[in-house]
Amino acid sequence: MNADSYIYGTSFYHVFDPRPKLLFTLLYAFLSFFVSSWYGMVLFPLVACILFALSLGFGELWKGVKRILPVVILLLVFLPLQDRAGIALLSFRGFVLVTHEGWVRVARLISRFVSISMVLMLFMETVRSVDIIKTLRYYHLPYSVALLFSMILRFIPYLGSLFEDIRDSMSLRLNEDRNGVPILPSITAFTLSAVRMIPDTAAALEERGFGNGRHSDYGMLKSYKGLFTEFMLSAILPIIFFVVVR
């Protein structure tokens, strides 16, 4: 198990500095809430998907789409229940199936959901976890919170493999007549080992000098020529796009 959704690549979106990329991602997601034209409702998710395919390929795009498909299908299935009092758009033997208002509302929700999902997934899959934390540090995330996040990223895969080991070794110790691993004892044992790590971890933090009153930063993201331009483009491009298709 790996605590990183990063997928290796060399595309332009991979090399795009994570700091302006985060700005771009959040702005794109935010603007997708205000799109109301049919053009916009199609183009916003479409551009996000194209960006996704260009950076990670169609295979990954399909994987991402599969993850959001259940929500989209559910929205479509329940479309007939939406805004029953509106103008009929589709009816069957006199029974109104879809109203105009219902269709507009659902289409807008789907467009927004797909845009947000794709652009956020794209960010998570093109930036390493370590760099996401450095990016947040750049945006003034407090040191202790960044430290906490780094540690969570260490413990997720560690505890994941610990659970698998515990389940394995439990299966070795079953009596002759038993099959399968009992759930409650294995999660109790697992939780117990996790809890036991807490004081050891605190001790480790202190033995590594945490809280001695000084600390310097290492490997922070640095400014460079052109970073400002990247920031500007990340802000201007989505806004222009929005204004045009809105």
Add this chain to the structure above:
Amino acid sequence: MSEKKTALHISLIAVSAALVAVFTIIIRIPVPATAGYISLCDAAVVFVSYAFGPFTGLIAGGLGSAFADLLGGYPQFAVISFVVHGLEALLAGLIVRKDSQGIMTRIIGALVSIIVVCAGYLLLEVAFITTFSSAIVEVPMNALQSGVGAVVGLLLYSGVRKAYRNLDAIRW
């Protein structure tokens, strides 16, 4: 706050949040009736808030489920999960205090967990993602999942407390 306490709090939250995330991602019980799975994430959330208090629960429960969403490929749900599970932990921890042993408190605690999870997802999803009619479909599954979670979380708490005598010393 002294520095020594800070080190302990950071470790406590980091390990608890990771515990919640692992319960969410890996530990699943099959439900034969639906041929699907339910995750035990609520069990970990409830355990953390019983064992370490409502505020550790709030932060660790919220962060843990948000990290699970972020890393598991569902970043769009991270904020909603953070709010819902954080609130679930906070309320569960406030209702069931360490010294209250009554069965009624525990039932109320479990019911509150179920209500928070069902209502939380319903309201927040309707507000940002989906329509009311399609969000209500998820309610029975959420209720089942959080109900099982609340019971398992309680069993987990009593089991761990029996085996680890220093548990209360870590509590915040």
Add this chain to the structure above:
Amino acid sequence: MLNVDISFSYGDGKEIFNHFSFSAGRGEKLRIIAPPGSGKTTLAKILTGSVPSYSGGTLSGNVNLDGNPILDLDAAHRMPLIGRVSQNTDEMMLFSSVEEEIAFPLCNLGLDDEEIGRRIKRVLSMFSLEKLEKASTSELSGGEKRRLMLSILFAVDPEVYLLDESFDELSPEWRRKLSCYISESERTFIILGSHELEEMAMISGPVISIGEGRAVPYKEETLPCFSYSKRLSETSLTASGLVIRRRHKGLPDSDSFMLSVPSFSIKADECIVITGDNGAGKSSLSRVLCGLLREDEGRVLFDGRNINAKERRKAVAYLMQNPYEELFLPTVMDEAKSTGCSKVEIEKALSLFGLDGNWYTAEISYGKAKLLQALLFYLLNRPFAIFDEFDSALPYSESLKAVRLYLERGAGVIVITHDMNFASILPGRHIKVKEGVLYEC
């Protein structure tokens, strides 16, 4: 000059040290060789400051480094003076990448970017970890984790280095290299271990031991003789044409690992010793034999019959490297009862392995945990058993006792070890894993 004179007992009244005192001159390399449970890890934690602040208990006495009292400082301020490598490497791993792990204490020293970068580069090359700088700590092997922990200590470079069973999980080659680094260093070293290793011979300096909470002179452990009368057994476990592949996520496919086992066979009540470098695949082979890992090719036969994973789990006991991973229940007695054995059998086994049913599993030392692990599979009485680096953290006599008990019960035993001394006393065939192939010596 380091002067230590301490008394310590845990909250439950168990006395660990009673005026335990020793001193080490600047640059001296002192070895403390003592059996498991005698307090080596507790000593290391007292000196670095995690005990008693995180464990409870009463500590009295004093520790002076060049005349300055250490015990008054909190752990964070002791870092530049005294640091340790813990026995359990996972216990001190805090971050998801190797680079962050080494950089963290250096940042806390207040060093500048350039100096931190230089130190990281230096220790990575000392311990051959350059390729892993950006790797995730969750993908490291046991030996790599050990080297990472050592490299952190060497990067911080405190006045006094404490190495708690740090030769564990290192291959003979790395053990020699570490001994070299230690003898070349001008710093003071305190090396804690369960037994003298061949590779430590080049480190010169005094050796002491711990007895009843006090410092006592070290008596060289005589290598015990090991003989047992072999009964001819018909039960056999055979592997033929096995191929095991494992791919590292995040590393190119060319670095993936492969082990092939053309043929391997063991009879019940036979002892076989397997040696080989870290990451050679000894643990993977064990996991295949006991049904925890699926082989890519080949067969595993029990009495000439193909057996599936589920049957293998009931036929082969696997004593994993880290004993805590196999212990789940509150007390030693709860663990023993889970095997379904009768009270009489349990009592007898407890006395054979020198364990007490009332102990809490969460509180026993690493060495005792290994003995408990051995006791459990002894009670389960599987026809075959694999001891994966069982001898680390235990004196030879204890590890041999466990192996003997299994053999006398008629089990076939496979012993995996890095310790050549230990390997040389064991009877039976010796098998080596080299360059991905398992063959008889």
